[in-house]
Amino acid sequence: MSEYIDDTAALNAEITRLNRRLLRATTARLEAEAIAERGLRDLFQRQQEIALLQTIATAANQATSVEDAMCHALAAVCKFAFWPLGHLLLSDDGIDRPLHSTSTWHDESAGKYDGLRALTESIAFGTGIGLPGRVAESGAPAWINVGSDDADAYPRLPEAMRAGLSSLFAFPVMIGTDVVAVLEFFSMKLQTPDEALLRLMAQIGIQLGRVVERNRTKTKLMHDAHHDSLTQLGNRTLFLARLQHAQRRATRVPGYKFSVLFVDLDRFKAVNDGLGHQAGDQLIIATANRLSSALRQTDLITRGDADDGGADIVARIGGDEFIILLDNISSEQVPVRVAERLISVMAQPFMLDEQQVIVTASIGIAQSASGYDDVKNMVRDADIAMYYAKQQGRARWVMFDTIMQQKALRRLRLESELRLAQDRGQLWLAYQPVVTPGDGLIRGFEALLRWNHPVYGAVGPTEFIPVAEEIGLISAMGSWILQHACRQLRTWQHESGRSMTMSVNLSALQLSNEGLVALVEQTLNETGIIAGTLRLELTESAIMAAPERALSILLQLKQLGVKLSLDDFGTGYSSLSQLRRLPIDTLKIDRSFVSQMDLHDDKRQIAEVVMMLAHILGMEVVAEGAETAAEVELLREMGADFVQGYYYFKPMRADAADAAWREQDAMWI
Numbered sequence: 001m002s003e004y005i006d007d008t009a010a011l012n013a014e015i016t017r018l019n020r021r022l023l024r025a026t027t028a029r030l031e032a033e034a035i036a037e038r039g040l041r042d043l044f045q046r047q048q049e050i051a052l053l054q055t056i057a058t059a060a061n062q063a064t065s066v067e068d069a070m071c072h073a074l075a076a077v078c079k080f081a082f083w084p085l086g087h088l089l090l091s092d093d094g095i096d097r098p099l100h101s102t103s104t105w106h107d108e109s110a111g112k113y114d115g116l117r118a119l120t121e122s123i124a125f126g127t128g129i130g131l132p133g134r135v136a137e138s139g140a141p142a143w144i145n146v147g148s149d150d151a152d153a154y155p156r157l158p159e160a161m162r163a164g165l166s167s168l169f170a171f172p173v174m175i176g177t178d179v180v181a182v183l184e185f186f187s188m189k190l191q192t193p194d195e196a197l198l199r200l201m202a203q204i205g206i207q208l209g210r211v212v213e214r215n216r217t218k219t220k221l222m223h224d225a226h227h228d229s230l231t232q233l234g235n236r237t238l239f240l241a242r243l244q245h246a247q248r249r250a251t252r253v254p255g256y257k258f259s260v261l262f263v264d265l266d267r268f269k270a271v272n273d274g275l276g277h278q279a280g281d282q283l284i285i286a287t288a289n290r291l292s293s294a295l296r297q298t299d300l301i302t303r304g305d306a307d308d309g310g311a312d313i314v315a316r317i318g319g320d321e322f323i324i325l326l327d328n329i330s331s332e333q334v335p336v337r338v339a340e341r342l343i344s345v346m347a348q349p350f351m352l353d354e355q356q357v358i359v360t361a362s363i364g365i366a367q368s369a370s371g372y373d374d375v376k377n378m379v380r381d382a383d384i385a386m387y388y389a390k391q392q393g394r395a396r397w398v399m400f401d402t403i404m405q406q407k408a409l410r411r412l413r414l415e416s417e418l419r420l421a422q423d424r425g426q427l428w429l430a431y432q433p434v435v436t437p438g439d440g441l442i443r444g445f446e447a448l449l450r451w452n453h454p455v456y457g458a459v460g461p462t463e464f465i466p467v468a469e470e471i472g473l474i475s476a477m478g479s480w481i482l483q484h485a486c487r488q489l490r491t492w493q494h495e496s497g498r499s500m501t502m503s504v505n506l507s508a509l510q511l512s513n514e515g516l517v518a519l520v521e522q523t524l525n526e527t528g529i530i531a532g533t534l535r536l537e538l539t540e541s542a543i544m545a546a547p548e549r550a551l552s553i554l555l556q557l558k559q560l561g562v563k564l565s566l567d568d569f570g571t572g573y574s575s576l577s578q579l580r581r582l583p584i585d586t587l588k589i590d591r592s593f594v595s596q597m598d599l600h601d602d603k604r605q606i607a608e609v610v611m612m613l614a615h616i617l618g619m620e621v622v623a624e625g626a627e628t629a630a631e632v633e634l635l636r637e638m639g640a641d642f643v644q645g646y647y648y649f650k651p652m653r654a655d656a657a658d659a660a661w662r663e664q665d666a667m668w669i
Helices: 002-062 066-081 114-121 130-138 157-162 195-226 236-252 268-275 277-296 334-346 375-391 402-421 461-470 474-496 516-527 540-544 547-559 576-581 601-616 629-638 654-663
Strands: 085-090 099-107 142-145 167-175 178-187 259-265 313-318 321-326 350-352 355-357 361-367 397-399 427-435 442-453 457-459 501-505 534-539 563-569 586-589 620-623
Touching (some): 002 066, 066 085, 099 130, 130 178, 167 195, 178 195, 195 236, 236 321, 259 277, 268 277, 268 355, 277 313, 277 321, 277 350, 361 375, 375 397, 375 461, 442 474, 442 654, 461 474, 474 501, 474 654, 501 563, 540 547, 586 601, 601 620
Parallel strands (some): 442 501, 501 534, 534 563
Antiparallel strands (some): 142 167, 427 442
């Protein structure tokens, strides 16, 4: 019996042991299966997340705009998380700017959420306002559920509840640390996003941020390619594109007309060289603003069809050159009226570095009615017309015609050959005597540059001097004139024993050259002439381009003992207040007042007033352009100190001038 009991106990113990092993095996198997199931679920979830990221990345790369990429992202995220509604909010720059609600939504409810959408789009979500403002402030994902303790801080929750929604979730789109957009989503169920979802949405936000950044970079590159970096006006590329558009329209629309205005500042280089490049940049920016503002004021007179609007554009095409398209003009008189307005506006003084500067503008006009096939030719012709405006005295407009084109071809040839004229011996100095009207004796000479062109013959200084200024030769020419004229004066002074004078003209560019005073001092030392016998002539406009700097230079020249003459007095700005301040020794009355003054009382009276003014200020007077005995007699009676003109002598070569003063040798007192 005992043996039986022992066997039963042993059997039970074995069964118990086997059951425990079975239980352990079953538990282990169930645990393994659970682990495997969780792993599969995690793997599946991870695959879904990767697929979501890939979907958004692919759509972003193929999108044609930021809104398009965001729209794809909204749809993908809503599908992934089973959210019925998604929305995009954008920030202009992501820094302290309210988010603005866009009309970009993902919504498949067939109008169920229209009230919520309308409310959302009416709110400006500033920093901390609503869920988007909270996300923009923190730069991190956030959510809010219906019934939360701080639900009152979220103005859309009541409307969301009426629409059957329970949770709002949003995450930022980031560029670096800046929030550039917010994507928000609405759930019908209460949501408490887990860490995995938060990380996933943060990754999507960074990915979409790259889309925005690329778009901004592309936009900036496109802008920079079509705009001037200094003024932010359109550049030549943009202007020609707009002009091409206008030309195509002119071929389709009967009666449609447009014009091109080429605007160039007068004597900009003198200001830029005299006051520095920073002041030059200030002047360019100020000019751009004035032209743009003045053009807006012309809207009422530039429009053709008022309902059709217009597409006027101001562009900077380089240096101090601006160009304007007047689109859809009502008549061919419109560009004339616009040009006159622009000239008037530009004539007002500029303040540059606390210094008042007057810089005018010359304008050339080309009309579409001339029938251009190539818009570049229209720009070229407006440029040519502008050049003629400068030739005619600056601060004016000129309309292009075909004769100008022929003259332009001549100018191009002169420009290229003027660079070689000095080396080829084509430039020479003529000397016109300056005489006293009482006795007709030569008291000095004025040195005048001349050019004998191998084809065109004698080219007048009024034609080639402006060319020399524009191509940067005038300073070198001015130095050459000064040195040769002073050497010639030294020869005549030594041979005659007289203190004859020599007048040399200075351009505005020379006056702005920092090396001018040193050049004059060096020339005086090298030639040994008496400083007081050198007279440097400047025009009013050259001085008034930058009066304070000009005054400083003139005072330095006076310290060298040089005499200073103001040329063409009465034809420029004629600022008497400036005249009183300037260390001028001589006023030169322009030939326009002297010519036929015996036949025109107004000319005689002007000349008389100028002489009286000069003598009151202690200045001498030189009258230019005297051609008749009657003119000379009137000038003598008025008290002119000196006279120049064909009545006495024309400009002549050095040997003829030498013979002229030697012929008077016996009469010299």
